[in-house]
Amino acid sequence: MRTLTLGTGGVAVLLALAAGVYAATVPTAAQQLAAAQKAGRPNFLLVTAPRARGLKEMRLAVEAARKQAPHVAYVEMDRSQAANKALAKHYGLTGAPVPMVLVVAHNGAPGGGIRPGQKASSQLVALL
Numbered sequence: 001m002r003t004l005t006l007g008t009g010g011v012a013v014l015l016a017l018a019a020g021v022y023a024a025t026v027p028t029a030a031q032q033l034a035a036a037q038k039a040g041r042p043n044f045l046l047v048t049a050p051r052a053r054g055l056k057e058m059r060l061a062v063e064a065a066r067k068q069a070p071h072v073a074y075v076e077m078d079r080s081q082a083a084n085k086a087l088a089k090h091y092g093l094t095g096a097p098v099p100m101v102l103v104v105a106h107n108g109a110p111g112g113g114i115r116p117g118q119k120a121s122s123q124l125v126a127l128l
Helices: 008-025 029-038 055-068 082-090 120-126
Strands: 043-048 073-078 100-104 110-114
Touching: 029 043, 029 073, 029 082, 043 055, 055 073, 055 100, 055 120, 073 082
Parallel strands: 043 073
Antiparallel strands: 043 100, 100 110
């Protein structure tokens, strides 16, 4: 049996290739929304950014709301990532305070949203 030894450069190349394959297989937030819309499902779009406070609370609110409305898709989007900038601009979220959950109808129309501290899960379901 032969052993392959990689130097630092070889490891870096393998990591870069693995990251590229991962990035190519993970759908963007826009692709996830489009897939849910094509299936006729509304969405809870959780909009985040680095160092956003209240993210755990928002995730728990979405989880609770989805128990009441399991047909609703869930998409999480970091608006600071390049792949999400067009979607953030489309919904006017580039300067919005985050985290927030935007309810997006099955046809792509925004229906309202919530921020941390609001009666989250019941309000999300009411916005459907």
